[in-house]
Amino acid sequence: MAYLETYNLGVTGGRSGHVGVGGLLVSGVEANTEENADLFKALKGGGSNLGIVTRFDLRTFAVPPTGAYGGLIFASWSDLDVVINQFVSYASSIGSGNPDHEFVVDRSDAGNLAVMAMAVSTDGNENLTTFVPFNDITLTRDMRSKQPLSKIAATIADTGGSHYIPFSLSLQATPEIMKKAADIFVALTQELDATSVPVSVNFDFQPLPKNLASVKPGNNILGFDKNLPADSILSEARGTLEATDVECGGIVERMMGRAIEELRAYSASFEGHSTFLYMNYANPEQDVIGSYGAESVRLLKDTAAKYDPAGFFQRRIPGGWKVSRV
Template structure:
């Protein structure tokens, strides 16, 4: 039994993914009237543009996962390689694009899965990296070379043909680029830490059009900054990652009654404190409101995985003692198949936020109560059938920082974390409209604030705000610690001296805003 089909039932929507390769792009030669789009035509990219008058435009817009991000740019430019990304960059930032005249900006889309205002734009141009979706393997170097525009279900299927995998997104519809630049939480964290720690080399297009590599020996400061530093330096056009042998994983989902929430809290806390003993296991516990799947307000659940394919791992002993609402069918399957089966449906209004706190049963129990209140309030405000809510608990033990440090370090700052922590994430999907989303967002923001205050009262606050789950009102970069903030600032100033990614690429979290 998998989470995605049950969540999908709550929406009663078809998944609307449209592959980049399916969109036919006309060859533009005449002026469009939009200065940046015309600059792209003059640069020779007329056959890479999509405008609103093209038949492929609306299907491509519909491929953004969340309704929040289905903006309509003046044009989409779809480069096929790093050289074309370079051409697009120099054309859009050149004098001929009308820079300084009017209020327009540039967005960059990798997979288009994020619900935040980070990967699309209305007034301006979106650079759509969907055609940079390659996934190849070099046996001599043991490196998998992956394009930013691929989605993990497709990337893993391609790599499986070589007999390898890489630490990846668990939802198969998540894109490569944003996932890796924000850190990357995977089933392999117990041994590999964050997915970004497996990146041996980044190929990057800088704002002046230069294509550089960033690795341990070449542009090493940029290499480290890109591991969690987000969209502050350039456009990554290839990730070279350390590959792992492809083995079937043991994958299961356990659904339990909310009356056993205290037992689930005990299982989460125990697993987190003993994670290093069970480093081939992965546990993601969650609370869910989904009336189409379960005729109750809240159920508790957990996804449990063993990456060596071992069924009934002792790491899940406490979890397996909790009665299951439906049979917990642990299956052996490839990581590619797990990603294919684990996709949240698109086409809803979405909001999410995150914090971390010390692995403390009292805080975990309070988080359960806060979600129960959240569901009760939204039932009254917008109706129980109009939303699905998820609250996730993911282990974040301190030893992850040690692994990251041995592999060259990243920006997230977990190496300075002295205690085992829990990465808490709240998410809500609303079916009806933006008014209902605003209510759901307001109540969730209040829930986050109350949970943070409670953790502080028990001296249980933890610093990290994980970028990939953060709301735009949060400050993930600032949570990395002053040393890492200073490093990101230095690297951004060095590789983007004019601050183009701070001013003209508004999507994502910007280092220039930290501390303001």
């Protein structure tokens, strides 16, 4: 990204600043809409089933020479409703080419509850109506400024060296669902505090708009045309343990698993629930590939058999979600 900034350009990377573009994409032989089109489609969501990354091509978007505008903001838990209403309004109104981006995090550090958001305008606009509601609350910290996109991303880079316990979930973009998630989050942190396990827990929320299903239909295997019936919210629940406390991971995973299932069941009781699970946020026990839908599973199996007939990546490459197990 820093290289592209010399040309006033940017590309889409991961939510966390240390996750580069390569951490999101999978490539292999020359694959595009004209050549090996089935592989081109299956690679987007196929994980480690099909090959090893060698190179990828990207579309860029313009960033002003003066930089993007944005950064982290922090609010008190008492202002959670304002943040929820603002975020749901944003997540439900994202149009094609929207220059702003936001995600929200429910945080618990040493038992202290807070809400954090990353609010960014890639076109450098400091007065976007999207973020006006933040003017109505007292922010405990506001790190927004005009700066290169790479520096904004760097403010949310994980330091590494910790043990992470993640779960993925998709939710409806409604205040009721977000408030239920907050209630479950509070109950989970209290339950974990009672065990004296030294864990930090976050619930992260970012937009998953329905219009993703119409962006080059059939150009990936994520199944948004079927598993994304309405504007939704992509969520990651993450427990973070120090490497020296990894033996406590089983306790944390069980408690988090119950909390996430409670939230999933609540979300599924309303119309418009999305079954999509995001691979980069998922727990190893979650059925990521199955969440793409039967048609995508069949395509991935057929593509894996075609380009890897010996099943090398199914049997000899450990880790990840293997389509042969679906």
